[in-house]
Amino acid sequence: MVVNKPSGLVVHSDGRTKEKTLAxxxxxxxxxxxxxxxPIIKTNGEKILRPGIVxxxxxxxxxxxxxxxxxxxxxxxxxxxxxxxxxxxYETFVFGVVKDKEGIINRPITRSKxxxxxxxxxxxxxxxxxxxxxKYKVILExxxxxxxxxxxxxxxxxxxxxxxxxxxxxxxxDSLYNPDNPCPKNISRMALHAKxxxxxxxxxxxxxxxxxxxxxxxx
Numbered sequence: 001m002v003v004n005k006p007s008g009l010v011v012h013s014d015g016r017t018k019e020k021t022l023a024x025x026x027x028x029x030x031x032x033x034x035x036x037x038x039p040i041i042k043t044n045g046e047k048i049l050r051p052g053i054v055x056x057x058x059x060x061x062x063x064x065x066x067x068x069x070x071x072x073x074x075x076x077x078x079x080x081x082x083x084x085x086x087x088x089x090y091e092t093f094v095f096g097v098v099k100d101k102e103g104i105i106n107r108p109i110t111r112s113k114x115x116x117x118x119x120x121x122x123x124x125x126x127x128x129x130x131x132x133x134x135k136y137k138v139i140l141e142x143x144x145x146x147x148x149x150x151x152x153x154x155x156x157x158x159x160x161x162x163x164x165x166x167x168x169x170x171x172x173x174d175s176l177y178n179p180d181n182p183c184p185k186n187i188s189r190m191a192l193h194a195k196x197x198x199x200x201x202x203x204x205x206x207x208x209x210x211x212x213x214x215x216x217x218x219x
Contacts, residue, residue, distance in 0.1 A: 001030070001052070001067040002197075004211040007189045011056040011065075012040075013048050026067055027051045033067070036074050054078055055155060060174075063090070063194025064211035076202055081155060087198040087208075090150040090160060091139075091217060093191035094169040095181055098146045102137040105163040109156045118176060119158045121166035132156045134163045140218060145172065145184075147218060149195075160192060186216050193217060 005011070005022060012023040026033055033051035040048040052067040054077040068074035080086045109132045110125025112118035119125075121132070133153040140147040146169065152159050161177050164170050170178035172191040191214075198208040 001069055002209050003065050003067060005057055005062055005065050005194075007060050007062040007214075010059050012050045012053055022065070023050055023053055026053075030067075030069060033069055036068055036071055055081055057194055058158065058161070058190075058192075060190035061090075061192045061194060062189075062211075062214060064197050064209055065194070066197060066199065073202060077199065080199055084153055085200075087196075088152060088155075088194065089196045090152070091193050091195045091213070092148050092150055092160065092164070093172040093187070094146050094148060094164050094167075095144070095172060095178070096146065096169050097141055097143065098136075098138050098148070098167070098169055103135075105134040105136070105166065106132075107163060107166055108132055109159065109162055119156070119162050121162050130154075130156055132159050132163065134159060189214075191216075 003022070010019060010021045012021050027049065034049065036052045037050045037054070039050055042048065052069060052074065054066055054068050054074060057063060057065055066077055068077055107121040108129035109119050109121055110129050111127045112120040113124060113126055131154060135151040135153065137149045138146050139149055150160050161171050161174055165177045173183040173187055174190050193214055194211065195213065196208060196210040198206060201207055
């Protein structure tokens, strides 16, 4: 199953808040997915179900997501994500004019020392560095903003946001990594959208799916 996740929706619970999540919606509409996927087991023994969830998008990122409806599909997709053979394309607005019009950001990501919510591509972070590789290409630009197509080769938490911050071109309206720059008048949410995903189904057929773009994105 494929969904077009709206901005503002959390994919699955963190065990602390009671807000509705995408996982809740999946379980309500497809109860057979309850035991599909890998739950999170907290230190207190609490189990957080993630029915059909193979990958995730940040709360404020919108766009295409795959949901596995049975264990066979889950393992198939999980293996493709592990081997980095799934092709994901995002589109985003960032602040400023990006000097190199296309490139590869190859910077490992660690936990931020200053804020437990954040990750960092700078030296001196907490924990073991995790490999992170992001390709990008400038599509449009003016004096204030650049519009990019971004292709993460790895799937680290906040990867695109962290790598854009590392380039000194943070994602527009990213309140966590760029709290001091105001949003443009026509944008009221983080300007990051998962545009398309390409994968192989259980029969080996390549499937490519594109999601509807936010209204403020160029068509």
